[in-house]
Amino acid sequence: MNRKCRDLVFTSQKERLLDFAKKAKHKILKHYEEDYSAKTFNRPIWKKLKEYCNTHHTIVDKIVFTKWDRFSRNAKQAYQEIDWFEKHEIEIYSVDNPLDLSLPESKIMLAVYLTLSEIENDRLSIRVKEGLKKANKEECWTGKSPYGYT
Numbered sequence: 727m728n729r730k731c732r733d734l735v736f737t738s739q740k741e742r743l744l745d746f747a748k749k750a751k752h753k754i755l756k757h758y759e760e761d762y763s764a765k766t767f768n769r770p771i772w773k774k775l776k777e778y779c780n781t782h783h784t785i786v787d788k789i790v791f792t793k794w795d796r797f798s799r800n801a802k803q804a805y806q807e808i809d810w811f812e813k814h815e816i817e818i819y820s821v822d823n824p825l826d827l828s829l830p831e832s833k834i835m836l837a838v839y840l841t842l843s844e845i846e847n848d849r850l851s852i853r854v855k856e857g858l859k860k861a862n863k864e865e866c867w868t869g870k871s872p873y874g875y876t
Contacts, residue, residue: 783814794839799847801840
């Protein structure tokens, strides 16, 4: 995705989050934007967010994001992160797919959202690998342009 498109996506997501916070009368303590895949929690901005929450857990009561696939594309890791936030009494909340995780019935929908995100990530990986194999077979260059060709 080019920079202009990425900026539009971030702007759209940020507007939806700010609108949600305004309507719900939430005070925004920090805003984080990240340009890393949610396939792992080993992300620089995520680490900063979690560190902030750990230090300020007495004033942070909710983490808000647009969709579950923005939170994680790895169900197993997502459950571990959710447990961590629950232990710190911080709610995890998706604006587009809201769930009350205190209700037992929400567990099934959480499982669906997290699993669909992981499946989508797995399918994307398969398509990319297939595309690279096909490009190599057809002797197409798939990396950066060699020095002198740019």
